[in-house]
Amino acid sequence: MIAEEKTISSELVFKGKIVEVRVEKAKLFDREVMRELVLHNGGVCVAAFTDDDEIILVKQFRYAFKEALLELPAGKLEAAEDHYSAGLRELAEEVGAVPDEYEYLGVLYPSVAYLTEKIHIYYAKSLHFGETHFDEDEYIEMVKIPFEKAVEMVLANEIKDAKTAAGILMIAAKRSKK
Ligand SMILES: [Mg+2]
Incomplete structure (x- = not known):
């Protein structure tokens, strides 16, 4: 009940x-x-792919875990900001990329017991690369990983960030249905 x-x-x-x-x-x-x-206002993350089918992750030190983590490029929403354009902004800022193809995958609840944060997730490809523009206090390294290897890294628990693991597995599952 x-x-x-x-x-x-x-x-x-x-x-x-x-x-x-x-x-x-x-x-x-x-x-x-x-x-x-x-x-929390919520956030958005983008699973973006190069033309060689590498997924673009960003590595950054996360103070809560005192650990450098591999994550999808992501950012938090300003109040009432629309997540579609916020995702494009984060991809441009953190990766310096603008996609020709950009598709909504869904929404994730990262911690349902006490946290109101919702993370919207997008899929992007056909990227055009330009310059990155990091936020103040944002020290980020971009890492391109062949998609199959990224799936293995989730299964080996080497990718621990929830949105990143969920996004990679959603895309892997979608592809396996085709
Ligand atoms: Mg960010």
């Missing part, structure tokens, strides 16, 4: 630049339950 929870109250605990933390009370049948939430 699925029981819907209705919000009774919401208290702002912290407001940062990227997230807002709230503690909310919700009604579950005749009970009140407490829910801790991290609110």
Whole structure:
């Protein structure tokens, strides 16, 4: 059985630049339950391919894990920003590429228990390369990996970022259906 929870109250605990933390009370049948939430505007990532069928990943140090991770080029959305154009912007900024083909694959919920972030994912190919424009504090290395190897790296757990693993496996599954 699925029981819907209705919000009774919401208290702002912290407001940062990227997230807002709230503690909310919700009604579950005749009970009140407490829910801790991290609110986030959401993001977009792009699985972009070279003409040689290499997928373009970016490697960057992620402070939360104290580790350099391989990821799809991605960025967060400004409030009410449309994810289609935000994806094109991130691809241009981080990879310096503009695609001729650009297709929506879907939306991912990276952590469903407490985080409101949604990540939209796009597929891009027929790329034209120009200059990159990184955000301040963004130190990124671009890595091109043959797609089959990228799939192996997900299966070997060498690619641990959720959006990246999901995107690679979605594309692999789509291709295997053809
Ligand atoms: Mg980024």
